[in-house]
Amino acid sequence: QVHLVESGGGSVQSGGSLRLSCSASGYTFANACGGWFRQAPGKEREGLAALDDDGVTNYAGSAKGRFTISRDNSKNIMYLQMDSLQPEDTAIYYCAADPPQVCASYSGGYYLNRGGGYTYWGQGTQVTVSS
Numbered sequence: 001q002v003h004l005v006e007s008g009g010g011s012v013q014s015g016g017s018l019r020l021s022c023s024a025s026g027y028t029f030a031n032a033c034g035g036w037f038r039q040a041p042g043k044e045r046e047g048l049a050a051l052d053d054d055g056v057t058n059y060a061g062s063a064k065g066r067f068t069i070s071r072d073n074s075k076n077i078m079y080l081q082m083d084s085l086q087p088e089d090t091a092i093y094y095c096a097a098d099p100p101q102v103c104a105s106y107s108g109g110y111y112l113n114r115g116g117g118y119t120y121w122g123q124g125t126q127v128t129v130s131s
Contacts, residue, residue: 004027004096006095008020017083020082020093031100032103035108038089038127045116047115048060066084067080087129092124092125096111097118
């Protein structure tokens with residue numbers, strides 16, 4: 001059974017940084033694909049960043065230039081480094097992933113454009129940015 005667990009959320013002032021982590025059990029990020037999404041109150045889920053099975057990264061406009069997705073295969077963790085945070089970044093942040101055999105069929109842009117589509121999801125971590 002696959003479990004994804006996000007951590008690293010919290011409260012930060014405008015202009016600050018946070019690094020979110022997505023730890024997995026029953027799943028290996030190496031040679032697989034994953035992404036980060038967020039959902040603010042009253043808004044639809046928004047795709048932020050995706051990492052292909054071959055290491056290619058894709059970013060949504062709101063994340064480009066400020067957020068960086070990466071993975072550490074030795075620790076089996078996927079990260080989202082977030083810099084220059086603004087109050088509008090306040091949301092619950094989720095990590096997601098797909099089985100490796102599915103990853104081979106889709107690019108990160110596919111998942112971001114769909115606003116989801118991954119099989120496995122974490123429970124989310126709250127990020128609050130104050131002005």
